[in-house]
Amino acid sequence: MPIEFRNISYTYSKKTPFARKGLTNVSLTVNDGEWVAVMGPTGSGKSTLLQHLNGLLKPDLGEVLLDHVNIHSSSAALRETRQKVGLVFQYPEHQLFGSTVYEEIAYGPENYGYAASDVEQRVKTAMETVGLDYLKYKDRHPYELSGGEKRRIALAGVLATDPQIIALDEPTAGLDPSGRQKLVETITQLNRDYGKTVIWVTHEITEIAALVNRVLVIKDGQVVLDGAAREVLNNHLMTQLGLDVPVAVEISHHMRRKGKAVEGQPLTIEEIKKEIVRLVR
Amino acid sequence: MEGIVLGQYVPGNSFLHKLDPRTKLIMSAVLLWVIFLLEGPLEYTGFGLFIVFLYLLAGVSGSFLKILRPGLYLVLITLIINMIFTPGRVVLDLGLADITREGLIQGLTMGFRLVFLISMSSLVTLTTSPVRMTDGLELLLKPFKKIGVPASELAMMMNIALRFIPTFWEETDKIRKAQIARGADFDSWNLGRRIKYITALLVPLFVSAFRKADELSMAMEARGYTVGMERTSLHELKMNPRDYLVLTVFFISVAAFVINKYFI
Ligand SMILES: Nc1ncnc2c1ncn2[C@@H]1O[C@H](COP(=O)(O)OP(=O)(O)O)[C@@H](O)[C@H]1O
Ligand SMILES: [Mg+2]
Numbered sequence: 001m002p003i004e005f006r007n008i009s010y011t012y013s014k015k016t017p018f019a020r021k022g023l024t025n026v027s028l029t030v031n032d033g034e035w036v037a038v039m040g041p042t043g044s045g046k047s048t049l050l051q052h053l054n055g056l057l058k059p060d061l062g063e064v065l066l067d068h069v070n071i072h073s074s075s076a077a078l079r080e081t082r083q084k085v086g087l088v089f090q091y092p093e094h095q096l097f098g099s100t101v102y103e104e105i106a107y108g109p110e111n112y113g114y115a116a117s118d119v120e121q122r123v124k125t126a127m128e129t130v131g132l133d134y135l136k137y138k139d140r141h142p143y144e145l146s147g148g149e150k151r152r153i154a155l156a157g158v159l160a161t162d163p164q165i166i167a168l169d170e171p172t173a174g175l176d177p178s179g180r181q182k183l184v185e186t187i188t189q190l191n192r193d194y195g196k197t198v199i200w201v202t203h204e205i206t207e208i209a210a211l212v213n214r215v216l217v218i219k220d221g222q223v224v225l226d227g228a229a230r231e232v233l234n235n236h237l238m239t240q241l242g243l244d245v246p247v248a249v250e251i252s253h254h255m256r257r258k259g260k261a262v263e264g265q266p267l268t269i270e271e272i273k274k275e276i277v278r279l280v281r
Numbered sequence: 282m283e284g285i286v287l288g289q290y291v292p293g294n295s296f297l298h299k300l301d302p303r304t305k306l307i308m309s310a311v312l313l314w315v316i317f318l319l320e321g322p323l324e325y326t327g328f329g330l331f332i333v334f335l336y337l338l339a340g341v342s343g344s345f346l347k348i349l350r351p352g353l354y355l356v357l358i359t360l361i362i363n364m365i366f367t368p369g370r371v372v373l374d375l376g377l378a379d380i381t382r383e384g385l386i387q388g389l390t391m392g393f394r395l396v397f398l399i400s401m402s403s404l405v406t407l408t409t410s411p412v413r414m415t416d417g418l419e420l421l422l423k424p425f426k427k428i429g430v431p432a433s434e435l436a437m438m439m440n441i442a443l444r445f446i447p448t449f450w451e452e453t454d455k456i457r458k459a460q461i462a463r464g465a466d467f468d469s470w471n472l473g474r475r476i477k478y479i480t481a482l483l484v485p486l487f488v489s490a491f492r493k494a495d496e497l498s499m500a501m502e503a504r505g506y507t508v509g510m511e512r513t514s515l516h517e518l519k520m521n522p523r524d525y526l527v528l529t530v531f532f533i534s535v536a537a538f539v540i541n542k543y544f545i
Contacts, residue, residue, distance in 0.1 A: 097481045
């Protein structure tokens with residue numbers, strides 16, 4: 001189920017003194033099973049891009065195609081899109097409202113009209129996926145849980161409708177290291193084992209650099225870099241834009257500046273280690 | 282839900298922007314009272330044109346309709362209720378309900394008054410930055426300090442409220458979008474579902490409002506805010522000659538209107 005942007009442009013608060021460009025002529029296609037990292041300075045349009053994926057924002061120009069169908073062609077198409085493209089907002093734990101974890105996670109499946117038994121099964125599966133024990137957590141109040149747990153509940157709430165494409169807006173922001181790691185593991189499993197397409201907006205690439213197939217960089221609402229993670233992350237534009245690059249990339253840039261002939265485009269600590277060992281021999 | 286909302290300030294350089302906030306507050310208070318004196322189509326048209334003129338003068342005419350949109354339902358409901366429930370000469374027979382001449386007039390009067398009230402009071406916030414507004418209010422309330430009115434605290438509360446209106450809208454928008462992304466249909470006709478959606482919206486909104494209030498009070502105290510303390514302003518407000526001129530012309534006009542209306 002590929003999702004395609006064709007020449008998308010979007011302006012916020014059109015025709016007011018507060019008008020702001022969100023996206024300008026963005027075209028891209030994300031294919032099945034890809035894991036794309038989206039990077040860019042603050043205010044570059046990353047969140048705006050995500051909100052076009054499931055039709056929360058309607059482009060002023062251009063169209064969004066899910067499985068070759070324009071998602072705004074009918075209200076049925078839009079509804080189906082929202083079911084197939086799960087969107088996890090930034091700080092999703094701030095949007096929890098349910099009085100129990102179960103109620104919170106069941107919200108999506110209930111809205112889409114699944115039968116009660118089916119809803120229960122979906123909640124169970126979603127909780128299992130994010131690593132929350134069903135019996136232990138289902139009757140607890142979301143607000144009494146830790147930040148990391150809340151975030152996982154929010155993720156489960158999106159996964160419960162079984163989306164094929166999962167888009168996450170800075171999902172690890174504000175989590176502690178173990179929370180981050182758990183989240184990355186969960187998404188890795190969804191991508192690798194269940195073939196879900198993942199679109200992951202982030203400021204910190206190191207934690208997923210070796211996992212993503214592709215990195216997309218936007219600046220001022222336009223795509224400026226799009227390609228394999230290794231190529232994009234080693235591009236000098238990344239550092240010029242002040243974006244995070246993996247430590248290995250930083251080291252290799254530094255060594256090259258010092259006149260060392262680092263070969264290839266190392267991405268992981270392992271790879272740069274091999275290069276260093278090779279160079280000192 | 283994007284764009285201008287009630288209580289928002291649109292930066293600018295117009296004549297109205299430059300007036301002292303006290304001048305604007307006093308004039309708008311008087312004009313809000315004048316609205317209730319208006320009678321007959323001529324006066325209503327005149328006042329309407331005057332408001333349009335002020336919006337053009339302030340360079341915020343683009344915001345006019347946006348400001349009115351939230352109030353429009355209120356106006357429509359007022360209009361309909363008045364039209365149907367006022368007894369009098371029937372002009373249109375709709376079977377179940379009759380529209381009377383008196384009801385139509387009553388409804389239009391109330392509707393226009395609402396529109397005037399909303400657009401008039403919004404004009405002040407549209408052309409005055411929250412900081413200047415607070416200072417202006419504080420100075421206006423100062424004489425009442427002697428009788429125990431906490432002028433600076435009231436002004437501060439007002440300032441915070443104004444400051445947080447856009448934030449609150451943004452938050453609402455964000456939560457609403459998160460719900461829609463999970464299949465909520467806020468336009469549903471099913472009342473039970475609608476109540477469920479609204480609850481799902483209100484709970485996180487309140488939680489976030491309390492969290493924000495908590496954070497803000499902590500930040501204010503950390504920077505030494507104490508209730509009842511004598512504070513000075515970074516930018517002292519000063520009434521300029523143009524303020525006195527505008528106020529003089531304004532009061533003469535209003536007086537002329539009232540005298541002409543009731544005493545001649
Ligand atoms: N709801 C909104 N109303 C008006 N402008 C907005 C809104 N959301 C974002 N913007 C503006 O659109 C631009 C892109 O924002 P966004 O997509 O949130 O950037 P990012 O997620 O990359 O930080 C920014 O200039 C931002 O100020
Ligand atoms: Mg963002």
